[in-house]
Amino acid sequence: xxxxxxxxxxxxxxxxxxxxxxxxxxxxxxxxxxxxxxxxxxxxxxxxxxxxxxxxxxxxxxxxxxxxxxxxxxxxxxxxxxxxxxxxxxxxxxxxxxxxxxxxxxxxxxxxxxxxxxxxxxxxxxxxxxxxxxxxxxxxxxxxxxxxxxxxxxxxxxxxxxxxxxxxxxxxxxxxxxxxxxxxxxxxxxxxxxxxxxxxxxxxxxxxxxxxxxxxxxxxxxxxxxxxxxxxxxxxxxxxxxxxxxxxxxxxxxxxxxxxxxxxxxxxxxxxxxxxxxxxxxxxxxxxxxxxxxxxxxxxxxxxxxxxxxxxxxxxxxxxxxxxxxxxxxxxxxxxxxxxxxxxxxxxxxxxxxxxxxxxxxxxxxxxxxxxxxxxxxxxxxxxxxxxxxxxxxxxxxxxxxxxxxxxxxxxxxxxxxxx
Numbered sequence: 281x282x283x284x285x286x287x288x289x290x291x292x293x294x295x296x297x298x299x300x301x302x303x304x305x306x307x308x309x310x311x312x313x314x315x316x317x318x319x320x321x322x323x324x325x326x327x328x329x330x331x332x333x334x335x336x337x338x339x340x341x342x343x344x345x346x347x348x349x350x351x352x353x354x355x356x357x358x359x360x361x362x363x364x365x366x367x368x369x370x371x372x373x374x375x376x377x378x379x380x381x382x383x384x385x386x387x388x389x390x391x392x393x394x395x396x397x398x399x400x401x402x403x404x405x406x407x408x409x410x411x412x413x414x415x416x417x418x419x420x421x422x423x424x425x426x427x428x429x430x431x432x433x434x435x436x437x438x439x440x441x442x443x444x445x446x447x448x449x450x451x452x453x454x455x456x457x458x459x460x461x462x463x464x465x466x467x468x469x470x471x472x473x474x475x476x477x478x479x480x481x482x483x484x485x486x487x488x489x490x491x492x493x494x495x496x497x498x499x500x501x502x503x504x505x506x507x508x509x510x511x512x513x514x515x516x517x518x519x520x521x522x523x524x525x526x527x528x529x530x531x532x533x534x535x536x537x538x539x540x541x542x543x544x545x546x547x548x549x550x551x552x553x554x555x556x557x558x559x560x561x562x563x564x565x566x567x568x569x570x571x572x573x574x575x576x577x578x579x580x581x582x583x584x585x586x587x588x589x590x591x592x593x594x595x596x597x598x599x600x601x602x603x604x605x606x607x608x609x610x611x612x613x614x615x616x617x618x619x620x621x622x623x624x625x626x627x628x629x630x631x632x633x634x635x636x637x638x639x640x641x642x643x644x645x646x647x648x649x650x651x652x653x654x655x656x657x658x659x660x661x662x663x664x665x666x667x668x669x670x671x672x673x674x675x676x677x678x679x680x681x682x683x684x685x686x687x688x689x690x691x692x693x694x695x696x697x698x699x700x
Contacts (some may be wrong), residue, residue: 305379308332308591316656321575327589330652333378333643334591337605338371338404339363339387340394341597346416346454350441350486352388355518355612362394363597367635371595372403374639380409384700386437387596388609392419398427405432412437414484414700418455420463425470429479435509437482437700438464443497451491461501468506482509484700488525513698516691517614520623528696529616533665547572581695583658585687593643600630601642603651605699606692607685615664615672615689625674629685651685660688664696 289298299309307328309315318325328334341362344353375381383404385391392415394400404411413428414437428436438460442448448457464481471477483502485495495512502510517523546569551557565571571578587594587604594602602608607629615624631648642648661671661678671678678686691697 308334308379314653320577320580327656328591330588330591330649330656331644332591333381333593335382335384335593336371336375337384337386337592337594338368338400339389339595339597339608340368340385340391340397340400342387342389342609343393344390344416345393345418346390346452348416348441348452349522350451350488350515350518352518352609352611352613356609358609359598361597363400363599365396367599368396368400368403370599370634371639372407374634375404375407375409377638377640380407381591382410382412383407385411385413386700387594387605389597390416390419392424398424398431401428401433402431410434412700414439416452416455417460417463420460420467422466422470425463425467429467429470429472433479435480435482435700436467437484437509437511438505439484439486440498440501441486442491443494443501447491447494451486461505464505476508477506480509481505481507482511482700483507485510485512486515487512487527488515488522489527490525492527509700511698511700514691514696516697518612520614523614523616526616528691531696532616532694543568543570545570545572547575550574583660583693584695585655585658585690585693586698587692588652588655595634596630599633599635601632601634601639602628602630603648603655603685604692606690615691622673624672624689627675627684654682655687655693658687658693660686663689664691664694
């Protein structure tokens with residue numbers, strides 16, 4: 281490996297590319313695996329085979345101690361509950377059949393409200409897995425911080441949607457920013473001193489019109505808390521009134537983000553973003569060209585499911601297994617800030633239950649494998665920038681003839697909504 285991380289390999293006498301064993305194992309490139317390769321300028325983009333399980337989202341509970349404006353619970357009528365010890369034990373046992381994937385504790389509830397969350401972290405870490413967890417930070421007591429650290433947690437993600445007490449409380453209803461910051465500071469202090477102490481601390485920020493001005497200050501707060509990772513996502517409106525908060529109406533239809541073969545290209549270098557350049561850069565971004573920065577094309581984020589591409593699956597609190605977080609629960613949402621689509625109902629899709637079938641059996645189920653292959657190709661109708669029709673009001677079918685579940689209206693697949 282050279283200093284910039286590139287691996288050097290060779291082509292054998294029969295014209296086959298020989299990959300290093302660690303790379304083969306890390307990406308699940310087993311003999312017979314089917315992979316997608318995207319030709320890119322001056323290279324090839326080798327995508328992970330859909331047969332490789334690399335990340336498991338585990339939802340300890342879908343209950344929460346807050347009532348945030350951004351939450352899916354504002355519009356759903358789903359049963360509430362907590363994962364039982366027996367169900368989680370089944371997950372741990374089933375994961376032994378795989379090379380240890382990343383285990384991420386999250387979903388649509390507050391993981392720290394589960395009474396055995398530290399034991400769950402320890403159980404996942406005992407597999408040799410990378411273990412991450414996301415929290416609103418309100419329940420992160422000194423005792424729980426010590427237990428999570430002792431359990432081997434690798435990354436603690438904290439949701440911070442405001443940098444001032446009033447703007448934070450305006451989104452995170454029922455929470456107080458000073459207490460959350462005190463809790464996270466206590467977590468940081470409880471870690472063992474090291475050059476790069478663990479667990480790492482990450483900050484997750486949901487961007488909307490009412491709080492986007494706070495983003496620079498949130499980054500500064502993160503620095504004070506010792507954060508080493510940051511992720512910004514857009515809001516997905518689950519209620520009609522939250523449509524006015526979106527920041528991506530133009531981005532869904534912008535030529536900037538379309539594949540470069542469709543529109544004129546504009547290649548930009550690394551360049552200072554300053555008082556001198558910002559107006560010109562803004563006008564260039566709005567010029568109707570497809571944009572690349574230092575060779576990285578913005579259009580490449582379209583029609584790419586982050587869950588399929590990362591080799592992920594999701595397990596709900598009740599043991600049901602779904603292809604992604606958005607399909608864990610029935611929910612209502614809105615695709616844009618206009619009335620083109622109106623209310624969109626997404627029906628949950630459970631491949632099966634790990635209580636009834638082994639995870640290995642579910643992961644290799646032919647219908648589930650075929651679904652992942654279909655999503656990787658992403659031959660769905662373009663609901664996110666289409667003029668709108670009745671089929672865009674749900675995920676049951678689309679105008680290309682795809683049957684449930686369809687993904688053309690998924691904002692995760694367009695790079696608009698992101699999860700850690």
